[in-house]
Amino acid sequence: MKNEFKKDIIERYLKANKISKIKFCKLCGISLCTFNKVMNNKNYRISALFKIAKMLKMQVYQLFGED
DSSP states (O other): OOEEEOHHHHHHHHHHHTOOHHHHHHHHTOOHHHHHHHHTTOSOOHHHHHHHHHHHTOOGGGGEEEO
């Protein structure tokens, strides 16, 4: 089994709160480049996940799920 990042959580948050990716990044304290890396599962720092999780009021492990 492989743990996959649940990017749909972020996409639903953006849609539900009617905010742009840029505004989301500002609220999290990350750059748009880092946001894109996280969403595309590229090389990024783990601190970005903690910032996103904090803004979403979640734990980091909740951003991942098993296939």
